[in-house]
Amino acid sequence: MNPRTSLDPVTVDLRLLSSLDVATLDTVGGTLGELDYPVAGAPTGRALVDSYLRRAPDSAWALFRGGAPAGVFAVVPYLELAGTMQTSTYLAHAARGTGLNTAVKRAAITAARTGSLPLYSSVHHANTRSLAATRRLFVSIEPVQVAERMTGRLAWRFELSDPWAQLTNGPVHQGLIDQLGATFRRPALQAA
Ligand SMILES: CC(C)(COP(=O)(O)OP(=O)(O)OC[C@H]1O[C@@H](n2cnc3c(N)ncnc32)[C@H](O)[C@@H]1OP(=O)(O)O)[C@@H](O)C(=O)NCCC(=O)NCCS
Numbered sequence: 095m096n097p098r099t100s101l102d103p104v105t106v107d108l109r110l111l112s113s114l115d116v117a118t119l120d121t122v123g124g125t126l127g128e129l130d131y132p133v134a135g136a137p138t139g140r141a142l143v144d145s146y147l148r149r150a151p152d153s154a155w156a157l158f159r160g161g162a163p164a165g166v167f168a169v170v171p172y173l174e175l176a177g178t179m180q181t182s183t184y185l186a187h188a189a190r191g192t193g194l195n196t197a198v199k200r201a202a203i204t205a206a207r208t209g210s211l212p213l214y215s216s217v218h219h220a221n222t223r224s225l226a227a228t229r230r231l232f233v234s235i236e237p238v239q240v241a242e243r244m245t246g247r248l249a250w251r252f253e254l255s256d257p258w259a260q261l262t263n264g265p266v267h268q269g270l271i272d273q274l275g276a277t278f279r280r281p282a283l284q285a286a
Pocket residue numbers: 131133183184185186189190191192193194195196216217218221222223224226227228230
């Protein structure tokens with residue numbers, strides 16, 4: 095059985111970080127521990143949680159599987175391109191390679207396309223795992239290499255909401271799509 099295609103949608107649960115109490119935020123952050131790949135410049139899971147709460151309180155979630163924290167996912171303004179958003183993900187080690195990333199990203203991309211939200215992924219040029227994970231979402235996609243002004247880094251930019259970039263076949267998690275779609279329709283995100 096391929097774990098990437100057998101993910102049980104019932105066990106995937108996105109909980110808004112801003113709805114969680116401090117003890118749960120501590121647990122989520124603690125599960126991630128020290129980040130092996132610093133996201134948003136945060137050295138620890140708890141710092142990343144705080145960063146998301148500051149920057150995207152309405153579109154940052156803790157990911158739970160089987161009731162246990164498995165990572166964080168946020169849609170934050172993509173400062174390189176005015177009026178657009180980008181995904182940001184950090185999974186606990188045990189949650190990597192399980193299909194969780196694919197399920198959440200596929201749902202986010204579908205919801206963004208339905209809601210006409212310009213959604214990007216910007217991946218550091220040396221983050222080979224994230225690059226492979228993003229590529230494998232699509233039948234084919236041509237990212238653009240850019241020198242980002244805001245971060246000063248060389249990155250591969252994927253236009254996730256490009257309707258011509260066909261998603262690979264896989265399970266559809268309608269509950270996730272609906273949840274993310276409702277968030278993407280909020281005026282705060284549409285006006286970013
Ligand atoms: C990036 C991340 C969200 C991807 O989720 P994931 O569950 O690990 O991704 P997947 O398992 O779906 O895909 C990973 C792919 O990379 C491959 N891979 C694994 N390690 C790799 C490495 N060191 N170099 C290149 N490819 C690698 C896997 O084989 C897989 O490709 P395949 O399906 O063709 O075999 C997760 O790894 C993570 O949280 N990493 C740390 C934080 C991070 O880098 N976030 C992204 C910032 S842009």
